[in-house]
Amino acid sequence: MSEKTMSVEEHKQKMQEQQRQVRAKIADAKTRRGVIIYLYGNGKGKSSSAFGTLARSLGHGKKGAVVQFIKGKWKTGEQAIFRQLGVKHLVMGTGFTWDTQDREKDIAAAEAVWSKAVPLFRDPAYDIVILDEITYMFKYGYLSVADVCEVLLARPEQQNAIVTGRDAIPELLEIADTISEVREVRHAFNQGVKAQKGIEF
């Protein structure tokens, strides 16, 4: 039966059943610990989602950090808002790999930013740490996924980590607590609409 055609009483019964199920699930979920959230896929919204979750955490008075790979040369709207909100922000800072065209330089830049990121994952003062667009680093062999996973798994128990990137990396799929695939169904860019401030960067 369609949701729209059910009677008031049927609607009420259905909602009561849903409420019961939701409450049972909440009662079952007893563990209090930080999680690893992994957002991958070719669709728009992965980094935005990580930043939105960060914003929500800041709203609860939590402390956060963002480590961005690849997009360093862009002057982003993120950067301005992170500064305003007191978020620790590390950027790889060499721009897109197709702009540098220099593998050795890219690797050195990746290792440099990663070495500054590691202490964040050892500091319980940080409630949430984001590794944005890191999957390119694994795809191109700039960083070791095993090393990164080891650091993620050894982080403080209550710390949350969000990992984003286009690629589905098996090792990350293995260790993440919550995983969403963001799949592109349509993108305005492919219909001739210019990338715009605030929406794309």
Next chain:
Amino acid sequence: MSEKTMSVEEHKQKMQEQQRQVRAKIADAKTRRGVIIYLYGNGKGKSSSAFGTLARSLGHGKKGAVVQFIKGKWKTGEQAIFRQLGVKHLVMGTGFTWDTQDREKDIAAAEAVWSKAVPLFRDPAYDIVILDEITYMFKYGYLSVADVCEVLLARPEQQNAIVTGRDAIPELLEIADTISEVREVRHAFNQGVKAQKGIEF
């Protein structure tokens, strides 16, 4: 050939080709206008993504508004940060439908918040307006999807709209410029991890 085993020269050539393709695509994208972004699916990250894009827009000095359906009874981290950043925020305010169990009351609440949302879509001062979790309203027949699409399509030319919700609504798929499906691959909640402040709400 694997990305990791290619020579320096091969890597450089591949990056040059990618750079050429990206530049050609940017040159083709000439239209400057606001877009409708639609994020649907059963995965975590849709609302967060909308809020992250909003945060990025605010970082560029843009003006934004958020209209939230369903989640009104939760005291969210979003609300605190929206207030801090000067975002106009409307909430339906009746809680989850399985909590109210009263169809008439839900419809009245949906219509009330929608009537306050319409003027935002007629005001060019707003650069970005989010309709968060609105697809439930269509699924349950609380709001007319045709009416909402009409208002979205008639908005100021440079205004961006982001629509989120679990369901793939055909009318929204039809009119959206950019569409991502957020698919749940795994969720910590199903493994007994409690919903936590800043991450889930």
